[in-house]
Amino acid sequence: MNRNLSPSKIIDFQNVRLAHHSCKILVLGGGTGGCSMAAKLSRKFKEKPSHVIVVEPAENHYYQPFFTLIGGGIGNVEKCRRSMKDVLPKNAQWIKDCVIEIDPKKNNIKTKNGDTVDYEILIVALGLKLNWQAVPGLVEGLDNPNSQVCSIYSPETVPKVFKAIERTRNGTAHFTYPNTPVKCAGAPQKIAYLAESYWRKQNLRDNINVVYNTSLPVIFGVKKYADALWEVCNSRDVHVNLSTNLIQVRPSENEAVFQSLDKPDKTRVEKYTLLHVTPPMTTPDVLKNNRDLTNEQGFLRVCEKTLRHDKYHNIFGIGDCTNTPNSKTMAAVASQIKVVYNNVMDYLMGKEMSQVYEGYASCPIVTGNDKCILAEFDYKLHPRETFPYNQGKESHLAFVMKKEVFPFIYWNLMLNGYWHGPEAFRKIFHPFAKIDK
Ligand code: FAD
């Protein structure tokens, strides 16, 4: 059901009622970026609810970073789920539908149900799609409740993860990172550390080999945190295979097939007693198939500083679906909100755009069931830490932030458009820190 839906026209076409809407600002996607932007913008235009429209098909909104903790046996899916109607801003119209076509020349979009929406400004916040089918055998393994194949990456698959970890008593547990860009590049290894920590507590650690297989040639993109993570792996006896990609799962044989990205004709078959898979990801089809708007990989082409489209100046992008070379995280979205908001306002007033995004991203890398390395960095992969301690060291305080503080900030501040990341705190703790431009 569409909330506040007051289409300007209803067209009866062979007994199918198609609606035509128009608005000042159209937001595609009601996830982290879309919901936060719609909240901020609809507050600005609150006298006219029809000014901001959000197109989003999902019934529920999830705080995705919590999936990792659920996989580690901390909390359940209900803890990180809210009804979409309760999180989307009341001052905006919600069209509960999927966008299937964007026509930037005509400034309109079409939805799956056949509705059309004209816009003055378009904000694209469509996130990343999980491409489970790209790995043969993976869906079959995930769907079978008795198999040991699992994934923290979606609300449907995450409930099985901790059960599978609890059932593992020996053998080899494999964790994977795919050969595509992913959201939260730290999550595929966080779940390995959480599982390792559980098995250690159960006195099972000596019976289980823990192997992290990553398609990347490094364990983490930022040297400071990569060095710290190598120490974690060495001290906990986690074996790391770099440039290693999962290409097939054979659930009935408990076998996983890996390809070496250094020598692509070389494949290796491994037996597993647990297989945690991070699926390959792409942008949603509506973007991927629109080459006028996207790069070769299907990501929305925006200027990495202003976040405005490089060809259509009334289109802006936020979050995981853009081609900006930052790490795809919620923390990155937080600092993009202010940039997109101010640049949209400047554009509407005919002014030069004033705000620049410097690629800030952050990742609380959970390294056990009570500790965390709090990585923060920018486009140049230079650390950009907020707190006055060395965040490359494992800390319990960072774990408490991950478990308690960030979810609170998300539901209460960020989704209402009031959280732009920790930059203000950083300035207080590091008043003389230089910013690389
Ligand atoms: P999303 O929030 O995914 O929203 C995209 C929205 O678009 C969805 O609601 C979807 O339904 C909608 N949509 C898709 N297709 C269409 C269509 N055709 N029409 C209309 N709507 C559509 N980030 C951190 O900062 N810290 C962490 O610790 C962290 N951990 C994570 C752990 C896991 C397991 C996962 C999965 C993610 C984690 N993240 C973390 C990443 C974070 O959740 C994402 O970076 C963030 O949610 C991106 O926001 P977004 O708005 O770009 O995309």
Ligand code: UQ1
């Ligand atoms: C952050 O701002 C944020 O948004 C709410 C997250 O969401 C999950 C984060 O994980 C992190 C790390 C940040 C950055 C904030 C601080 C205080 C470092």
